[in-house]
Amino acid sequence: MKRFYLGAVSLALLPLLSTTANAVPFADARAGGMGGVGVASGDYTRASQNPALLTRFKDSEDFYFQLGAGVLARDYEDTIDDIDALQDNLDAFEALVNSGDPNGLPEAERLKDDIVGQLEDLNQAKPEANAGVLLGFFVPSKTLGFGLSLNGYLVGNGLINYIEEDEQLLDDALAGAPFDQDAIQSNADVQAVGITEVALSFAREFQSPWLGQFSVGVSPKVQRFDTYYYNANVSNFDEDDITSDDNLNDQTEFNFDVGFQGSYGPWQYGLVGRNLISQSVRNTNNQDVELKPTVIGAVAYQQGGFTAALDLDLIKDESFALFTDPRQWARLGLEYDFAGHAQLRAGYRHDLEGNYEDVLSLGLGISPGDVFTLDLAGQFGSDDERGAMAQLGFKF
Numbered sequence: 116m117k118r119f120y121l122g123a124v125s126l127a128l129l130p131l132l133s134t135t136a137n138a139v140p141f142a143d144a145r146a147g148g149m150g151g152v153g154v155a156s157g158d159y160t161r162a163s164q165n166p167a168l169l170t171r172f173k174d175s176e177d178f179y180f181q182l183g184a185g186v187l188a189r190d191y192e193d194t195i196d197d198i199d200a201l202q203d204n205l206d207a208f209e210a211l212v213n214s215g216d217p218n219g220l221p222e223a224e225r226l227k228d229d230i231v232g233q234l235e236d237l238n239q240a241k242p243e244a245n246a247g248v249l250l251g252f253f254v255p256s257k258t259l260g261f262g263l264s265l266n267g268y269l270v271g272n273g274l275i276n277y278i279e280e281d282e283q284l285l286d287d288a289l290a291g292a293p294f295d296q297d298a299i300q301s302n303a304d305v306q307a308v309g310i311t312e313v314a315l316s317f318a319r320e321f322q323s324p325w326l327g328q329f330s331v332g333v334s335p336k337v338q339r340f341d342t343y344y345y346n347a348n349v350s351n352f353d354e355d356d357i358t359s360d361d362n363l364n365d366q367t368e369f370n371f372d373v374g375f376q377g378s379y380g381p382w383q384y385g386l387v388g389r390n391l392i393s394q395s396v397r398n399t400n401n402q403d404v405e406l407k408p409t410v411i412g413a414v415a416y417q418q419g420g421f422t423a424a425l426d427l428d429l430i431k432d433e434s435f436a437l438f439t440d441p442r443q444w445a446r447l448g449l450e451y452d453f454a455g456h457a458q459l460r461a462g463y464r465h466d467l468e469g470n471y472e473d474v475l476s477l478g479l480g481i482s483p484g485d486v487f488t489l490d491l492a493g494q495f496g497s498d499d500e501r502g503a504m505a506q507l508g509f510k511f
Contacts, residue, residue, distance in 0.1 A: 143249060144183055144506035148478015148492035149424065149448025150462020155376060155385030156415035156424040156448070159255035160488075160508060162262050162316055165387045165413075166332025167374035169253060169260025169318035176255060178511040183249040187494060187502030194242040194273070198303070198352055201233045205296045205350050212288040220289070227285045234301050237349070238277035245270050249506070253316075260332075262316040271307035271357070272438040275349070278302075296350040303352045306438035308396070308404050309341040312370070329377030336372070340406070341365045342398040366396045370406075383415040383424075390434075407434045420452035431468055440470035450478075455485040460492070472497040486510050 146153040146164060153164035158171040160179045208226040211219040246269045253262035278300035288294035318332030342364045345357045356362070374387040387410070394406040409432045415424035424447070431443040448462040460478030478492040487509055494502030 144185065144478065144490035144492045144504035145458075145460070145480065146448075147185060147494065147502070147504040148460035148462060148476055148480075148490065149450055150426075150446040150464045150474070150476050151444065152413065152415070152424040152426040152446045152448035152462065154374070154387050154411050154413035154426050155383040156413070156417065156422050159253050159260060159262075160510075162253050162260075162318075162332070163249060163251055163264050163266060165374035165376055165385055166262075166316040166334045166372060167318050167330040167376035167385065167387075169255050169262060169316060169332055170257050170320040170330040171376070172255035172260075176510055179251075179253045179255075179508060180511075181249065181251045181253075181506060181508040183490075183504065183506030184247065185492075185502065185504035186244070186246045187500070188244040189242065189496065189500035190240060191242040191244040193499060194237070194240050194275070195354055197233065197237055197240075198275075198349055201230065201237070201349055202352075204230050204233065205299070208285070208288075209294050209296050212294045223289060227289060230285060231282050234277045234281060234349070237275040237301075240273075240275040242273045243271065245502075257320045260316075260318040264314050264316065264334075265311070266314065267309065267311040269307060269309040270435055270439065271305065271343075273303055273305045275303050276301060297348070299348045299350045302346060302348045305343070305345040305357050306398070306404075306435075307343040307357065308435055309343075310338055310406070311341075312336045312338040314372070318374070326377055327379060329375065332374040332376075334372040334374075336370055337367065338370050338394070338406075339365060339367045340394065340396040340404070342396050342404045344398040344400040344402070346400075362399055364396065364398050368392075368394050370394065381416055381418045383413075383417060385413040385415075387411050387413075402437055404435060404437050405433075407432065407436075409434070420454070422448075422450040422452070424448045428467075441468050442471055443467040452480075456483055457481055458490075472500065474500065474502075476502075 153161045157168050159169045162169045204226050211223040248267050251264035281299050281301050314334045314336035316334040318330050320330045343362050345362045370390050370392045372389045376385040389409045390406055391408045395403045397403055410429045411426055412429050413426040426446040428443045431441045433441045445465045450458055450460045452458045458480030462476040464474040474494050474496040476494045480490045482488040490506040492504040
């Protein structure tokens with residue numbers, strides 16, 4: 116009965132959650148510190164990874180609340196800084212060549228060389244930025260575990276294009292032609308999609324003579340898609356304009372996840388299908404942005420305080436193919452739990468498609484008395500790819 120009342124309170128909060136949601140990838144700091152694993156190795160506090168985990172809990176546990184946030188970016192800040200520096204040089208160049216002062220010509224020539232070098236360095240740069248938030252309420256049970264979660268994530272990608280004719284435009288200005296930096300053709304093309312989803316999750320445990328104890332879970336959910344398309348020449352680029360209403364299309368759809376989890380001695384195994392209904396949303400550039408289903412298989416070994424887990428994408432993920440490459444992740448995670456009071460984690464993620472570089476992760480969990488939990492994670496890849504996650508949790 117206690118679980119029923121706690122669950123009813125969380126369900127009553129649904130209208131508040133849906134109206135305050137911001138579309139901002141999946142943010143679970145516990146999974147993030149272990150390379151993204153969790154389909155087989157978690158308990159009910161990881162139900163956002165696999166709804167079937169709602170049946171895995173200790174007898175003393177009735178309710179769990181979590182709030183998490185995370186960000187992962189590659190070349191993003193460096194590219195924004197480089198564009199800002201380029202714009203400063205363009206402003207100075209424009210002021211000099213249009214002033215009519217011949218004494219400014221040597222400085223203008225130097226600025227022209229700097230501008231061309233900056234444009235060449237920026238050419239084909241592909242900054243990426245991902246961000247996510249997660250809010251969840253979970254009530255575990257062997258007969259009918261259930262939960263409510265709000266998961267929002269934003270996936271963005273940019274491409275800088277250098278148009279060689281811009282060098283001639285700069286040379287003409289040095290020769291006396293009027294210069295307007297708005298005539299620069301080199302441009303930045305930015306695509307992004309934000310997904311906000313509100314999911315109700317349910318799970319039940321079963322007994323089979325062949326499989327032993329296993330659980331099945333399902334998460335029907337409502338998803339709002341916000342697609343952004345922004346193109347501007349490098350002289351006018353402003354990152355704040357990326358998410359302006361003029362560059363936004365939105366659409367609301369229904370989707371669902373299905374999960375399976377079982378165990379055999381210290382071994383855990385799991386399977387989850389996410390976003391099993393393909394969705395397509397058209398952006399303001401009249402292009403289709405698609406969300407595709409993913410299927411993840413997982414196996415884990417848990418003995419004492421030690422956990423080792425492997426999660427594998429069984430099919431390649433082709434979501435958002437308009438502006439991201441297909442990927443198929445293999446994830447390996449390790450954790451050691453110090454009597455439920457603290458956890459050390461490490462992980463590794465590898466793209467079997469070869470389109471993305473490997474990512475290493477480290478994590479720390481602090482959980483005095485296993486009531487209050489604070490989880491932190493850092494992710495590290497090549498090309499200045501860096502990520503950070505933080506998550507708070509409370510058990511009752």
